[in-house]
Amino acid sequence: MTEPIRSGFTTRQVHIGSDATAARPRALPIHLTAGFTFDSFDDAAAHFGAGDGFGYTRTGNPTVDAVERKLASLEGGAEALLLASGQAAISVALLGLLTAGDHVVSSTHIYEGTRGLLLENLARLGVTSTFVDEIADPDAWRAAITSRTRLLFAESIANARNDVLDIAAVAAIADEHGIPLVVDNTFATPYLVRPIEHGAAIVVHSASKFLSGQGAVLGGVIVDDGRFDAARSGALFPHLAASPSGEAGLWERHGGHARIAYLRESVAPRFGPTPSPLNAFLIGQGTETLSLRVERQSANALAVAEWLEARPEVASVAHAGLASHPTHHIAKRYLSGGYGSVFTVTLRGGIDEARAFVEALQVITHMTHLGDVRSLVLHPGTTSHARRSPEQREAHGILPGTLRLSIGIEDVDDLIADLDAGLRAAASIGERFDIEVVA
Known part of the structure; x- marks a missing residue:
């Protein structure tokens, strides 16, 4: 805007430079403003009447x-x-x-x-x-x-x-x-x-x-x-x-x-x-990168889910991309490009094994979130579903050993190595418990 005639210091510090030269940026501009000026x-x-x-x-x-x-x-x-x-x-x-x-x-x-x-x-x-x-x-x-x-x-x-x-x-x-x-x-x-x-x-x-x-x-x-x-x-x-x-x-x-x-x-x-x-x-x-990320996350998640399902430390894996999932046939009908990347895995054992598993992980982040480029883990029974009764949690597939994974875009071999460390830590808890019971 044109500098006001005979404007004082405070007037100029508020008004000068508050406009911008008209341009057409390639990236979406950020209109970080509470309101917009009217031309007349x-x-x-017209704005308040017709919403223009x-x-x-x-x-x-x-x-x-x-x-x-x-x-x-x-x-x-x-x-x-x-x-x-x-x-x-x-x-x-x-x-x-x-x-x-x-x-x-x-x-x-x-x-x-x-x-x-x-x-x-x-x-x-x-x-x-x-x-x-x-x-x-x-x-x-x-x-x-x-x-x-x-x-x-x-x-x-x-x-x-x-x-x-x-x-x-x-x-x-x-x-x-x-x-x-x-x-x-x-x-x-x-x-x-x-x-x-x-x-x-x-x-x-x-x-x-x-x-x-x-x-x-x-x-x-x-x-x-x-x-x-x-x-x-x-x-x-x-x-x-x-x-x-x-x-x-x-x-x-x-x-x-x-x-x-x-x-x-x-x-x-x-x-x-x-x-x-x-x-x-x-x-x-x-x-702008949604398809690239979701395709990679879905492929990683399916590979991880298949690997987990074959592990003896794992009781079950609830991933719609697995043939063992009860709605796999529906997933095949509706999902195109992957089966998603958020699912649960239930360990044999209980909360002690789940705790050891989570605390042994180094690549997968322990936090409340999902859909991130980073892989994440959470224990639903003590966090998101803590207010439900044990009977309600069990009815919805959440047992003491159940963990939610949100798989990211990392190299899948690194994720599997990290999960392997978690499973070994969980198994060591179970072995200690068995020894204590026998003793």
Whole structure:
């Protein structure tokens, strides 16, 4: 901007240099700003009236917008909404669909944060939930639906048993009732499966995981199929279909995009889980190498899972790429390019063997995360699933000796050598225990 005439020192330090020369960078620019200037009085009115342009980062930002368009395209959806975390994405998606008295049918094999959201937070708002254990049985889903059910929820690759969802079958049941199937596709990523192509209405991700890839930032995304049908589902979702007195309603203004428009206009900006443009940039950068990383991670994970399954110290391996997994046939049908890289391994023995195993590892990092370029390990029974009863943990494949692995892009021989050291450490604990018992 031009230097103000007769400006004082403080005025100049605020205003001079706050503009930038117009240019077209090859990399996505980071628009790290709270708000945007308007070119004119009418420009401001147009923004607040029709939503043209950008006014405030909480409601829209060019960097965020560019990443949203990328993620929508990769998932095969109509529009995407980027948020501050994966949990924010799930919360906003559900809050945009549910009201007091409504009902959710969910797979029981879901992330513990989502389970807590349903059983504690949404329950306090008058929303009830039913959990389906046999997710491969369409009749189990159908039987759980009531007249108040407003959505079905599941993960494409489930936490922690690695069960793969028959997306088309469950989506067809949702469609019978005019309600959406919401799929958390974090474990699979759109490189391996795109649930919208199989009938899901909404996809959510923790973008903190595979999409960003480096474990550096938090983020979440909602992708909508853009096929909301007010004629068919308007009575179930009147806030999306009805026109307020004297105003054009969402359906009138956005048609099939009414659902994602409501999330963007009325839910996300009011609850406020706005992503930082810097985080959006890093998620966008990470997504540029998504296929390369996921292909390598999936190949590494399958090799590791096959090696572990053959070891005598291992009781079981829950990886959908193994022929021994109960949903392997479903995985072959839906997953293209690999079977994912997050799975569980259960050691013979208990928590002492698991502790020795984890503490012997040097290449694989012990931390709460997944989808990183680095391989990671966690003991679910004492961390993510600690609040469940022993009976509940066992029903979901989590025993005292169960460990979750998220395999990265390292050289697979190094990973196997590290795991071998862990298994030898775990076996030594078991041998000591046997000696003590005999003595």
